[in-house]
Amino acid sequence: MMASPHVERGFNMFCSSLRRIPAFCSSTSRSTSILPFSRGSFQISSCITRPAPSHPLPSLTSPQGELLIRKMATHTPAARTAANPFKVFIAGGCYSGLAAAINLLEQCDKSTENPIPVAITIADERDGYFHLIGSPLALADKQYAEKNWVEFKDVKILQRPDVQFVHGSVTKIDPATKTATIREHENQHERTESYDFCISAAGYRRVWPVVPQALTRKTYLIEVNRHIDAVTNSQYPVLVVGGGAVGIEMAAELKTVQPNVNVTLAHSRAKLLSAEPLPDMVKDEALELTRAAGVECLMEHRLTRSTPIKDAADQDAYEVEFENGHKMTASVVVMAISKSVPSSGFLPKEALSEDGLVNVLPTLQLSNNDIPNAESHFAIGDMINWSGIKRCGSAMHQGKYAGLNIHQLMQRELVDKEVKFNEISEVPPMIGLAVGKVAVSYGPDDGMKSGPQVMQYFFENDLGFRICWDHLRLGGSPA
Known part of the structure; x- marks a missing residue:
């Protein structure tokens, strides 16, 4: 035989x-x-x-x-060396993607005598880390906008030979061949990257002005400065449409930074945060704090049209009409109604829910075992189909677990070590919302809290930039 x-x-x-x-x-x-x-x-x-x-x-x-x-x-033949490292591809360079890279590198570097060789490629449409939570303040304060976008070349902890950044859009992940296709920003050429492990961390595709649409720091500053000039020089109120977390924060930050600007927040429902599974007391507190910040709130005002006009002084303005018949003139109309969709189009349809979210196991691996090499493919952050309100804290936590779990799989290959995966839990509704100089928070354990001390705890004075930067250790020395 x-x-x-x-x-x-x-x-x-x-x-x-x-x-x-x-x-x-x-x-x-x-x-x-x-x-x-x-x-x-x-x-x-x-x-x-x-x-x-x-x-x-x-x-x-x-x-x-x-x-x-x-x-x-x-x-015997599968020895991993600097010439044959584990290749890890990460689609997305924000909270979860960077957390995954940094925690994985930390684990691989732990043994100074025998570190695990790894090569990480991070692809992102932007040329830097953009602090998404700070977007409302970046659209109101030019000085803050300068620091809210840090080019990847200035993220110190990842300046090392085993990490490369690719400025471009991921167009396809092929789990069967373990290859990623990227359209490079500079020349629109397509390139492929092979990998042993893939982490999808591309988040949501959000519209302007919820987040800037620029793909480079240089054009981002032009974009936000133009917006800030428009709202600062407004003769009429600045109208923010949409009373979700983004709309509340945009209206309150603008009024706080530019107190001379009249700011109006219009929402179609009777309560703010109407789309979130939160108690009414939290929604009522959000309304009270927003009004206390100096923002005029129009509840149950659904926008029907916004028409550009020239006023008597030949200045640009908008004639705005609501479903209830109310009309007003606004210098600027800021649409903060969320039309965000998951940035998951590069993944196989079999990996996605009907809403385009990525279905994952508690280990953050793809849950559909019919997908080839599903065990080697992870998804994290806003784009996954998981419970809870989308928050940066959850994204960073998931990134850490993805990095740790990939390290477990590496050890299994190298030393036949039994895998002990970290698993995420179901996430109950919780929120931290900045409203000017104060904040409101809610969680199942502590209930609702609000005030300046809550603002300091969750956001400090820069909408959480320092907290997230230091938590991710982005300014740390490379290993």
């Missing part, structure tokens, strides 16, 4: 590996041992002297023999 081709290859690789170890043997100590399986009368010269086995030896073509050779073939 002939051995199967993969068994033959495993046998040959094992024999080849033994031929590479004569330095461990002296000419006088070399002896001949029978391998612990039989292939006719095959024998091999070995530097290990051992007593003859007292039990029957399995045949090479038996299931036990094939299993033994598979183990030998798997572990």
Whole structure:
């Protein structure tokens, strides 16, 4: 009976590996041992002297023999070196993607004598880290806008030879071949990256002015400065449409930074935060704090049209009309109604929910086992189909767990270590909302809290920029 081709290859690789170890043997100590399986009368010269086995030896073509050779073939030739590192591809360079990269590198570097060689590629449409939470303040304060976008070349902890950034859009992930296709920003050329592990961390595609649409820091500053000039020089109120978290924060930050500007917030429902699964007391507190910040709030005002006009002084303005018949003139209309969609189009449809969110296991691996190599593919952050309000804290936590779990899979390959995955839990509704100089928070354990002390705890004075920057250790020295 002939051995199967993969068994033959495993046998040959094992024999080849033994031929590479004569330095461990002296000419006088070399002896001949029978391998612990039989292939006719095959024998091999070995530097290990051992007593003859007292039990029957399995045949090479038996299931036990094939299993033994598979183990030998798997572990002998698969050494990972600087020339053959684990390749990790990360689609997205914000909270979750950077958390995954940094925590994985930390684990791989832990053993100074035998670090795990890894090569990480991070692809992002932007050329830098944009602090998404700070977007409302960046659209009101030019000085703050300068620091809210940090080019990846200035993220110190990731300036190391085993990390590369690609400025471009991920267009396809092929789990079967383990390749990613990226359209580069500079020349629109497509390139492919092979990988051993893939992490999808691309978040949501959000519209202007919820987030800037610029893809470089230079054009971002032009974009936000133009917006800030428009709202600062307004003759009429600045109308913010949409009373979700983004609309509340945009209206309140603008009024706080530019107190001379009249700011109006219009919402179609009777309560703010109407789309969130939060108690009414939180929504009522958000309304009270927004009004206390100096923002006029128009509840149950659904926008029907916004028409550009020239006023009597030949200045640009908007004639605005609501469904209830109310009309007003606004200098600027800011649409803060969320039309965000997951940035998941590069993944196979089989990985997605009906809403385009990525279905994952608690280990953050793709949950559909029909997808090839699903175990090697992770998704994290806003784009996953998981419970809870989308928050940066959850995104960073998931990024950490994805990095730790990939490290577990690496160890399994290298030393046959039993995998102990970290698993995320279901997330109950919770929120931290900045409203000018104060904030309101809600969680199942602490209930609702509000005031300046809550603002300091959750956001400090920069909408959480320092907190997130330091938590991710982005300014730290590279290992």
